[in-house]
Amino acid sequence: MSSRSEIQQTYTVWDLPSRIFHWVNLLLVVLLLFVGLIMLFKPELGITGLAAKIKLKELHIVIGYGFAINLAMRLLWGFIGNKFARWGTLFFNKEDLKQYINAMKNNNTPQYIGHNPFGKIAIILILLTLLIISITGLIRAGTDVYYPPFGGITQEYIAQKNVDPASIKPYDKTGVDDKKYAVLSPYKGLAGKVHLYSVYFLILLILLHVVGVVLAEIKHQPGIVSAMISGKKSLKSSDKNE
Template identity: 25%
Template sequence: MRTVSNGIGAGGVRPPAMVKVWDPFVRIFHWSLACLFVLAYATGDEIARVHIAAGYAIAGLLAIRIIWGFVGPRHARFSKFVRPPREVLAYLRDLALLRAPRYIGHNPAGGAMILALMIALAGTCATGYMMTTDAYWGSKLIEHVHEFLANLNVGLVVAHVLGVVIASFEHRENLVASMISGRKRAAD
């Protein structure tokens, strides 16, 4: 009788070593933010109470994530993934040429996307709040800026999802699964 080790896969091949990358807060933040944004966008003018509650929840999540970007674990820190524009552009060029390097944490384009999403979401929350104040109640300008930023967020989300699909394909790893489990393949 033969005993098979749990570490051996089909055909005697060892599965790749996995490392913990995304901490529970980052994963909960990510999926909560996605759900809350869909809820806020879907309710819009139709269900104001839900829309406003989702907006405040998004603002709260953003505030906590900003703090976590300075005090959280290595891969959650802004200092780990925010790169200069030339590195982002070089990475995007390499990605288009299907030769982009693989990163355990966020790649330079992913870091730029996080900043863009956080800034656009913060602006959306700020203008949404402004619309509830006496000073800006009924302001068409603030309403238009709020709608513009909300739609910009949709465009950024589409670009984010496309980037995840492309990077998953290029590096042969399921980045969505890693944002659920918190783990990624250790090496190529």
């Protein structure tokens, strides 16, 4: 006869919007990284010319809009979604983390309906990084090729007197006030650097997240990956944690 701790119970954890965000976000991040790599290595790939450069940036931006919209919807869902989608579930104290680390050291297998403490840290860092990437990406879209929401503001600022801001074209100084462009340039460059290094940091976080999930799936709590598809988790331990 199975002991109580071995009785398996199934819990509904990740609601449909949370699961859609997760997989759509993964797809869009992969696409953005792919296009971004092409942009970084244009000369090596034999891609030359201003038109090709602009088209690649426009493709990156269009995918980025989808990424930003998906992220915005997830941020909103954190206030109105189910219990495990809400931001409150990501909060934990030092004692929670200490107990989890001690349990792991003692080869115990603590069961969590939602994220374990390490998972919560990972999700917080990933979401903050995604937000920084989204904001800086929109800034660069507006200052590089004058796409919304900051493109119109940028064109109005750098346009010479009596020049229609809408006539300002990407990488074309015709009608541009050089002094104002020089003022804008350092901020544009800073946004670009923050964007790029945030992407590098995101890649590191994703790798650590994948390793953590795989280790947890194998050693501690099977079904973590499938739960992000079905929305349900089955726990064997009666000593479950929210």
